[in-house]
Amino acid sequence: MTWLNETIKAQRAVLAARLEAPMAVLAELCARSWRDRDRLDEVLRAALADMPVCRLLYAIDTNGRQVSSNVGRDAIDRGKYGQNLSRRPYLSNAIPYKGFLLSDVYLNTPPDRRSCVTAVQAVANGPSMLGFVAADFYLRDLPQLERRATSGQSAWRQIKGDPAIRANLFQQQRAKSAMDERLDDVIAIMDELICDRGVFHGKLHFSSSRATLWLTDDPFRYRVHVLDEIIDPSICLAYPSRPYAEQTVVSPPRVRPVLERFKLLRNADENIYLRSGSLNVINGMVGLTFSCDGSHYMPVEEFLAKDDSFWFGSLSR
DSSP states (O other): OOHHHHHHHHHHHHHHHHHHHHHHHHHHHHHHTTTOHHHHHHHHHHHGGGOTTOOEEEEEETTSBBOSOEEESSOEEGGGTTOBOTTSHHHHSOOOSSSEEEOOOEEOSTTTOOEEEEEEEEEEETTEEEEEEEEEEEGGGOGGGGOOOSOOOOSOEEEOOOHHHHHTGGGOOOOOOHHHHTHHHHHHHHHHHHHHSOEEEEEEETTTTEEEEEESSSTTSEEEEEHHHHTOTTHHHHSOOOOOOTTOSSOGGGHHHHHHHHHHHHHSOSSSOEEEEEEETTTTEEEEEETTSOEEEEEHHHHHHOOHHHHHHHTOO
């Protein structure tokens, strides 16, 4: 299981734990008023006080027909009574005929099209199944979902690109770019910018002869430099000296070998060659895009351990 799946699973568990008990209580109250539409609406309206971030509460019978109004914090929409909800994601995929279900995240209906989850609780009267009570939540309203992941991607991933580009791969050859002519200078300056000037993420676009930089001092904005700028040592004056960030996982002596390996992958083959390469010393990942439009993401140590046969064998003719 990837860190992304693990994080999503943990977040869903936190949310489900907070909703399961109040939804069970609400189902019991709804069961007593199931045949009285006005009373059912009142039960749902009162329940919103215990669910401060809930967007909408409503009740559905076993056939997917809505048997209450749409009860929101600001208004009760009686026009929704009787609508068919059987094709909603939380009913069409899995139905909790007993107990509680938290739906997968989905985009709600237009015009909002916002990321939503729906908590669905079975409503029963003794052995008789009456239907379900549903509570809609926008992800943006759920502060418990803002807990940051404690780990990031740390395994090699290969992502295929445009099949049209791959199909014509051997009908094209690498055209030497202006950056290719000055690559040693680019590498030397990028090494200083990363190790001594506060750049934590740098990307070299070899074919278009430009570089994109992200700074620890200002991580929300990136800087783009054309070749004339990135080969001029004076660029270092534009980026004040900064100590190497404590949270980095790539040591300074490993930066230059990564950049040198970019050069090797750029020049090793006339058909299969590196179009862009990036290094992030905070998360320790290298990103690569090749002429076939395939992309790779892998930890620095794994990247440096791969020999030429790995790259050009996996992308062979």
